[in-house]
Amino acid sequence: MIKLNVASVMVLDQEEALDFYVNKLGLEVARDIHQGPFRWLTVRAPGDPGIEIFLQEPGPPVQDEATAAQLRELIAKGAMGGLVIQTDDARGLYETLRARGVTDFTQEPTDHFYGTDMGVRDPFGNPIRILQPARTAHQVVA
């Protein structure tokens, strides 16, 4: 058996990332371990202990300073990977994010045959898709 356990998202500042992913998006802290300059900070969907997202800040000792600088510029222009998050209420989450001061939406909630989706960026530029699957989506895709 194999299954997804931890995936990482590159961020420019772990504290700011923590505020966005937990206080605004509604994830919860899974692990927060300091080891010298390194901080193993992961978040997860509440009640979903199997999959964690490592909020990774580029820099030593994992990357040298020059590499970290390149990564930071790529993050800021939205060129790094992002996340797809599932919800049972995309419009509700959109309103919650707005009420919490989030403004960087790339797409307002839109209906498609496979469900309702929307797009937002984290404070650093990473794209996040939020999907509310249609109830019959499995029939359409099958």
Added chain:
Amino acid sequence: MSREAEDLNRRLLRARDAMDRAYAEPLDVRAVAAVAYVSEAHFIRTFRAVFGETPHRYLQRRRVERSMFLLRETERSVTDICLDVGFTSLGTFSRTFREIVGETPSGYRMGHEPMAAPHCFQKATTRPMVAAGAKRPGGSATRSSSFGEAPGAAAP
């Protein structure tokens, strides 16, 4: 120095997102540059340096991608689709489409059926690259097109 580059990139990305959201509206370069807190000339220059093409070309490819989507997924006429995605003249739309995709809008429609892939995936991955041999942004092909600039907006 790098922090400045990060900050500029983030602001240019925010401006690019604004263009993506309002692709069907006339392009107001000054207003988009204001999203990034830079002057119009600085915006065009830095956008090209950061994203590899001018804001005009970026928007053209976004509009052509949206027109490809509508050609595949709907029964709307080519003229309606041309206007839907923000072009103001059928001639400019057809020429730009051919230049970027390599075939005419109706030819593309004949050869493509709806895709069963999430919309965001289609939007990101089916966005056309410029066909080989096409004139570069800023060349005469781009300058002479009626691109639907907002009144008063200067050409790059």
